[in-house]
Amino acid sequence: MQKWYHIIPKNTGLSIYVWIIFCLLPFLFIFRSSSMYEVAFGILMTLIFFLSYRLSFVSTSGWVYLWVSVEMAxxxxxxxxxxxxxxxxFLAFYIGNIRHFGGFLSLYIVHLTTTLVAITITFITEVDSLFPQLPFIIISIIGVILLPFTVRYRNQQQKLEGELENANERISQLMVLEERERIARDLHDTLGQKLSMIGLKGELAGKLVPKDPARAVNEIHDIQQTARTALKEVREMVSNMRGTSLKDELIRVQQIVEAAEMSFTQEGNPVLENTPLLVENVLSMCLKEAATNVVKHSNASHCQVSIVQQTNEILVTIADDGKGMPESIEPFKGHGLQGIRERLEFVNGSLDIQSMDGTKLTLHVPNVIQNVKKEDYS
Structure with a gap:
């Protein structure tokens, strides 16, 4: 689908309707002429200008400078x-989009010079017709001076923001890879030696069964003890792995919401008692995703998070006073809601959505009390 972007500039601080007026104004000036030849010539020049302007966006290499030269003329x-x-x-805006600094600076100087020369000549020859436009002419001259640098700076800023986003995504991927490698090293260090010992003792016990049954039984006992020790170390390693607690995630959510210039309130105790680390991690990830949706899509001024740990389930509610969910979006199909529901289903939880006077998400997770009693491996 053809976009207006190629004719009507975006992100210049002016409304699209102002640019539409600029597109229509030439005909007003042209039709003031008394000669039909001048009217026809003016219409032809206007059409050629917009054709060249369109071609300058889609052309490459030296053709760009040809079309810009035609537009300047x-x-x-x-x-x-x-x-x-x-x-x-229009030319000032396009020149600001030229990436090569040498080409940008050359066209900027030529365009500014020709514009000032043309205005000066016109003032000398037709001062009466231009004098009523004096305020608009001054604004146009300021635009010719500043607009190219404004557009160029904005394009560079958008490029840097895109590179920063890609870099952050790459860093996140590397962090995940590093964590996987760390877990693999820990598992290798924890289990490698003991599994090798179990294998060797198993072979030795197999050989000793017909020759020395009593010694074979001792070896089998050693195998059992080694297996228990390895199991204990693996459980301790898993339990000590760093996870995102709900309390820590809630602090980050508050920072994100307040950075988006929204007010934030929190109810309930974010410290969950005797809740498995996996369940708390799932709730933290879902809370983070929900808060991201509020910041990006809700247009809200307030966000509230409520945490209730009941006897049979844990309830986490995220509510905002924004525009609510669009009717065109099916339930659980937009803004990462499917991902939230899948995470909750992994721990036998569920997600409820209400979209009236804002959006309200309620996360339900069964309150499975973690067994805190230590096993005796001695």
């Missing part, structure tokens, strides 16, 4: 003949 002619200088703003 037309802008100069339209200014001198009809007193219409506003094509210069």
């Amino acid at each position: 037309i802008s100069l002619v339209m200014t001198i003949l009809f007193g219409y200088i506003y094509f210069a703003l």
Whole structure:
């Protein structure tokens, strides 16, 4: 689908309707002429200008400078003949999109010079017709001076933001890879030696059964003890693995929400008692995803998080006073809601959604009390 972007500039601080007026104004200036030849010539120049302007966005290499030269010539002619200088703003915007600094600076100087020369000549020859436009002409000159640098800076900022986002995503991937490698090293260090010992003792016990049954029984006991020790070390390693607690995630959520200039309130105790680490990690990830949705999509001014640990389940509610969910989005199909539901289902939980006077997500997770009694491996 063809976008207006290629004719009407975006992100310049001016409304699209202002640019539409700039597109229509040439005809007003043209039709003031008394000669039909001048009217036809002006319409032809206007159409050629917009055609060249469109081609300058889709062309590459040296063709770009050819079309820009045509546009500058037309802008100069339209200014001198009809007193219409506003094509210069279109050119100023396009010049700001040129990436090569040498080409940008050259075209900027040429465009500024030709625009000032054309306005000066027109003022000398037709001062009466241009004097009523003096405020708009001054604004146009300021735009020709500042707009290219503004557009260039904004494009560079967007490029850097995109590179930063890619870098953060890459860092996240590397962190996951590093964590996997760390877990693999820990498992290897914990289990490698003991599994090798179990294998060797198993072979030795197999050989000793027909020759020395009593010694074979001792070896089998050693195998059992080694297996228990390995199991105990693996459980301790898993339990000591760092996970995101609900309390820590809630602090980060508050920072994100307040950074988006929303107010934040929290109810309930975020410290869950005797809750398995896996369940708390799932709730933390779901809370993070829900808060991200509030910041990105809700247009809300307030966000509230409520945590209730009941006898049979844990309830985490995220509510905002924003615009609610669009009717075009099916339940659980938009803004990461499917991912939240899948995470909750992994721990036998569920997700409820209400979209009235804002959006309210309720996370339900069965309150499975973790067994805190230690096993005796001695």
